[in-house]
Amino acid sequence: MPTKAGSQAAVPIPSQGRSRRWKRWVIVGLVLLGVGWGGRSGWTWWQMQQGEQAADRRDFAEAQRRAEAVLVWRPGNLDAILLAARSARRAHDSAQARQWLERYVAAGGDRSLLMEERDLARIQVGELDRAGPYLQRLQREPNAPSARYLAEALSLGAIQAGRIDLATLAAQKWLDLAPSTADRVEAHLVLGLAAAQRLQREVTLEHFRQAVTLAPDDPRTHLRLGQAVVDDAPQEAVRCFETVLRLQPQHRDAQIGLARARRNLGELEAAAQILEQIPTGDTPVPELLLERGMLAQDQRQLAEAESWIRQAVAAAPQRHDYHYALAQILRQLGKTDEAEQVRQRAAALEQKRFGTATTSGERQP
Amino acid sequence: MKRVRLGVLLLMLSVAGLAVWWASTSQRVAPDAHTNSDSASVVHGVDATVASSASADISPLEFEDVTSRTGIRFSSRNGEEAEHYSILESLGSGVALFDFDNDGRLDIFVAGGGWFAGPTHQTITGQYGKLYRNLGDWKFVDVTAEVGLVGDFYTHGAFVCDFDRDGDADLLLTGYTGVRLFRNDTQADGRRRFVDVTARSGLSSHRAWATAAAWGDLDGDGWPDLYVCNYVDWSWTNDPFCPRAGGMGRDVCPPQRLPPLPDRVYRNQGDGTFIDCSETWGLRQDGKGLGVLMIDVDDDTIPEIYVANDGGDNFLYRVRRQANGAIRLEEIGLSTGVALDDRGIYNGSMGVDAADVDGSGRPSLWVTNFQNETHALYLNLGQLRFLHQTRAFGILALGQNLVGFGTAFLDADGDGWEDLLIAHGHVLRYPQGSSLAQQMVLLRNEATSGGRRRFVDWSQRAGAVFAPRQRGRGLAIGDLDQDGRVDVVLNPVNEPVQVWRNLRPTSTANTLGVLLQGQDRRCLVGAKVELQFTDRVQTRWVKSGASYLSSNEECLRFAWHGADPQAIRVTWPGGRIERWASPRSPAGGVLRLHEGSGEAVEAPHTLNGGR
Numbered sequence: 001m002p003t004k005a006g007s008q009a010a011v012p013i014p015s016q017g018r019s020r021r022w023k024r025w026v027i028v029g030l031v032l033l034g035v036g037w038g039g040r041s042g043w044t045w046w047q048m049q050q051g052e053q054a055a056d057r058r059d060f061a062e063a064q065r066r067a068e069a070v071l072v073w074r075p076g077n078l079d080a081i082l083l084a085a086r087s088a089r090r091a092h093d094s095a096q097a098r099q100w101l102e103r104y105v106a107a108g109g110d111r112s113l114l115m116e117e118r119d120l121a122r123i124q125v126g127e128l129d130r131a132g133p134y135l136q137r138l139q140r141e142p143n144a145p146s147a148r149y150l151a152e153a154l155s156l157g158a159i160q161a162g163r164i165d166l167a168t169l170a171a172q173k174w175l176d177l178a179p180s181t182a183d184r185v186e187a188h189l190v191l192g193l194a195a196a197q198r199l200q201r202e203v204t205l206e207h208f209r210q211a212v213t214l215a216p217d218d219p220r221t222h223l224r225l226g227q228a229v230v231d232d233a234p235q236e237a238v239r240c241f242e243t244v245l246r247l248q249p250q251h252r253d254a255q256i257g258l259a260r261a262r263r264n265l266g267e268l269e270a271a272a273q274i275l276e277q278i279p280t281g282d283t284p285v286p287e288l289l290l291e292r293g294m295l296a297q298d299q300r301q302l303a304e305a306e307s308w309i310r311q312a313v314a315a316a317p318q319r320h321d322y323h324y325a326l327a328q329i330l331r332q333l334g335k336t337d338e339a340e341q342v343r344q345r346a347a348a349l350e351q352k353r354f355g356t357a358t359t360s361g362e363r364q365p
Numbered sequence: 366m367k368r369v370r371l372g373v374l375l376l377m378l379s380v381a382g383l384a385v386w387w388a389s390t391s392q393r394v395a396p397d398a399h400t401n402s403d404s405a406s407v408v409h410g411v412d413a414t415v416a417s418s419a420s421a422d423i424s425p426l427e428f429e430d431v432t433s434r435t436g437i438r439f440s441s442r443n444g445e446e447a448e449h450y451s452i453l454e455s456l457g458s459g460v461a462l463f464d465f466d467n468d469g470r471l472d473i474f475v476a477g478g479g480w481f482a483g484p485t486h487q488t489i490t491g492q493y494g495k496l497y498r499n500l501g502d503w504k505f506v507d508v509t510a511e512v513g514l515v516g517d518f519y520t521h522g523a524f525v526c527d528f529d530r531d532g533d534a535d536l537l538l539t540g541y542t543g544v545r546l547f548r549n550d551t552q553a554d555g556r557r558r559f560v561d562v563t564a565r566s567g568l569s570s571h572r573a574w575a576t577a578a579a580w581g582d583l584d585g586d587g588w589p590d591l592y593v594c595n596y597v598d599w600s601w602t603n604d605p606f607c608p609r610a611g612g613m614g615r616d617v618c619p620p621q622r623l624p625p626l627p628d629r630v631y632r633n634q635g636d637g638t639f640i641d642c643s644e645t646w647g648l649r650q651d652g653k654g655l656g657v658l659m660i661d662v663d664d665d666t667i668p669e670i671y672v673a674n675d676g677g678d679n680f681l682y683r684v685r686r687q688a689n690g691a692i693r694l695e696e697i698g699l700s701t702g703v704a705l706d707d708r709g710i711y712n713g714s715m716g717v718d719a720a721d722v723d724g725s726g727r728p729s730l731w732v733t734n735f736q737n738e739t740h741a742l743y744l745n746l747g748q749l750r751f752l753h754q755t756r757a758f759g760i761l762a763l764g765q766n767l768v769g770f771g772t773a774f775l776d777a778d779g780d781g782w783e784d785l786l787i788a789h790g791h792v793l794r795y796p797q798g799s800s801l802a803q804q805m806v807l808l809r810n811e812a813t814s815g816g817r818r819r820f821v822d823w824s825q826r827a828g829a830v831f832a833p834r835q836r837g838r839g840l841a842i843g844d845l846d847q848d849g850r851v852d853v854v855l856n857p858v859n860e861p862v863q864v865w866r867n868l869r870p871t872s873t874a875n876t877l878g879v880l881l882q883g884q885d886r887r888c889l890v891g892a893k894v895e896l897q898f899t900d901r902v903q904t905r906w907v908k909s910g911a912s913y914l915s916s917n918e919e920c921l922r923f924a925w926h927g928a929d930p931q932a933i934r935v936t937w938p939g940g941r942i943e944r945w946a947s948p949r950s951p952a953g954g955v956l957r958l959h960e961g962s963g964e965a966v967e968a969p970h971t972l973n974g975g976r
Contacts, residue, residue: 266759
């Protein structure tokens with residue numbers, strides 16, 4: 001027979017059961033809350049990682065998308081805003097970059113970074129009046145987190161502005177920082193261009209070949225190499241330009257380069273065919289006009305060559321090498337006085353840009 | 366039971382592990398195998414293509430090195446073992462092919478170069494070179510001492526001309542601090558002797574560093590005058606230090622570091638003496654000449670003088686014979702388009718030649734140049750206008766890493782179109798982006814689909830002789846075995862002389878050598894010979910100089926496929942035109958045409974007009 005006490009123990013007390021159930025729900029709730037909070041943090045962290053990796057690949061649109069995804073959940077995340085701002089600036093989207101920077105400051109970001117990003121935006125497009133302090137900083141603190149951005153902006157801007165020494169120095173620093181593969185490609189392209197301006201043929205080819213090795217699917221690497229070897233090794237140039245055209249069939253610079261390479265091989269008919277297939281559009285393309293002129297010259301159609309090269313000079317009056325080409329065709333046509341005037345103009349333009357004149361305009365890679 | 370389960374589990378794990386390892390290794394190996402097989406097929410594909418074309422068809426162009434058969438064992442020297450890195454070492458030496466003993470066979474003279482003697486290795490000395498008599502059947506014998514061509518002189522060039530019009534080929538040597546003129550005399554015993562007449566001729570006054578030379582009748586008196594290129598004003602007291610590119614130490618200086626030495630022109634007075642007319646005839650006072658060619662480029666039968674300068678505008682002198690008998694040399698290189706390249710800059714020019722490359726009947730000028738430049742083909746458009754056509758003729762396919770020296774137009778394949786041979790080799794001991802030893806190149810003159818002419822590199826298909834690299838300099842062409850095919854002799858720097866035999870499969874019936882013989886043995890440089898076929902005309906010119914520090918054979922060579930020529934036409938210096946119908950190749954393949962023995966042709970001759 002059961003005792004009273006035993007029967008009491010077997011019967012649950014209602015208030016105790018409610019309390020346990022409540023506690024259980026609290027725990028479940030807390031766990032869910034934790035999971036949710038942790039998940040969101042993990043997700044935003046993952047998005048940031050993806051964004052930074054995209055920036056390393058120089059996929060700046062993707063980097064901005066990832067940063068925006070983070071900001072949906074964490075609107076005040078300064079790292080994400082800075083990633084978006086830098087990516088926009090590195091993609092040369094200055095309006096977008098400015099908006100992001102304003103948001104960065106509004107969210108409590110460091111004002112000095114705002115100033116730095118604004119300066120880098122100007123430097124990277126060749127406005128180098130504020131480059132000095134950044135170059136000093138790069139040399140003083142080569143391992144600072146922002147050093148790679150300084151080196152990049154200085155490299156790209158200096159090469160654009162024709163400041164060959166600065167471009168070489170900055171791009172070499174950039175490479176020394178062991179950046180991502182995509183950034184190394186950019187640095188090699190800058191170093192190659194700088195060496196080409198210095199007429200250092202071997203160094204030029206070395207950097208462009210490195211770039212091709214690092215980024216075989218990037219048409220720009222093949223284009224640069226092709227342009228560098230078009231007179232040295234026209235067969236190799238043909239292969240380079242054909243690779244570009246396989247990747248981007250309507251790439252105009254590659255088409256013009258291929259025509260020149262074919263012309264250099266004495267395949268004038270093939271060169272003419274390539275040039276005829278390039279759509280001219282409304283805006284004159286100086287490179288195309290010049291190549292047409294040079295081809296006409298090789299075809300011994302000197303009057304036609306003069307006409308094309310004059311059009312090229314009119315379309316790009318600042319190009320000293322075009323003036324040299326015009327001077328040369330004028331000399332061949334016996335217009336020696338005008339040829340000399342044009343040659344002097346070419347030398348003056350070259351002097352203005354490079355500080356010296358080669359008398360031929362052969363600087364152009 | 367537990368042990369059995371554990372065993373099964375371990376077995377399964379091992380199998381799984383092996384499977385993973387196999388998969389990973391097969392993945393790793395597969396791409397490599399694929400790449401290898403791909404690259405192998407590519408490489409073998411190329412080789413196979415070449416090999417199959419080589420084996421299936423007999424190449425229309427082929428040379429073989431027959432030096433070992435000839436008995437010629439000689440290397441000209443430049444003295445670089447003294448480690449001075451002087452610019453004197455950079456030039457090398459040439460070759461002359463001529464029949465010094467009039468036995469109908471071409472003999473070979475190889476200029477000897479020099480070296481640095483004395484306790485400090487600064488005494489510049491050298492040797493004239495070696496003369497090899499052609500015994501036939503590719504046998505040669507050294508007759509240098511026998512003919513008296515022994516002497517110490519740092520020698521560069523060898524230039525052949527019958528300057529005294531006695532019917533024997535005389536020899537001029539150029540080198541550091543002057544020239545040596547040797548008259549070819551027949552001794553009482555019938556032996557040949559080269560007598561040094563430098564002092565007697567007045568040429569001992571030439572004390573400058575002489576390189577190339579050319580003979581031609583500039584003043585129209587029938588006697589060959591002499592043009593001598595001088596290089597730069599270098600000596601031990603003017604020996605700048607030129608740093609080695611990309612390294613420590615020094616290298617050979619470029620000519621830009623040294624002042625030029627003006628060329629000289631000497632009038633042959635007909636009595637065995639020469640008079641320096643450089644000033645009175647109006648020679649330029651600049652230039653660093655390494656190559657010179659005399660040829661009539663404007664069809665007025667008076668030779669022009671084309672000078673290849675190393676690091677300066679190339680010169681083209683037009684000879685103006687004035688009514689009072691005075692001579693003016695008018696330099697027209699810039700205005701005619703042969704001074705600069707297609708970018709409008711001067712080149713480092715070395716070798717020269719000229720030929721009708723496009724069937725126009727006009728001689729186009731050809732110049733070999735330095736690294737990072739293109740060799741220059743100046744197409745003759747007539748009316749003394751030239752157009753740089755290196756690109757249009759496909760020659761840029763060679764690239765710009767080669768340094769060109771000796772060069773010659775020759776119809777290597779016997780198709781009636783002159784091909785182009787070029788010896789390459791660097792002057793710098795430590796060149797950047799290039800190599801000291803470089804390849805010989807043979808460019809074949811071919812028709813394009815559009816009907817134009819173009820030069821295509823056939824070096825890889827013209828015999829194993831083109832495979833080894835060398836420090837090419839002197840180069841001369843001539844038919845050494847009298848089979849109608851043009852052979853080649855090379856004189857690279859510090860390397861043995863090479864004799865190349867032309868093996869092209871062709872019948873001697875389809876070749877013709879033409880030797881012009883002027884009245885009273887007058888100098889015929891400037892003459893033009895046209896071989897007329899039903900469908901085209903082949904044109905050759907009597908020229909002097911050419912190549913680099915070398916002399917080609919005097920005989921003009923023709924070859925053809927198909928029907929025989931209908932006539933041969935000669936335009937003699939002075940404008941007389943003669944014609945011979947149905948020319949036949951005599952025994953030995955050389956047709957001697959004497960001035961005045963042909964059918965006179967009345968043809969109006971347009972001075973400087975071309976066709």
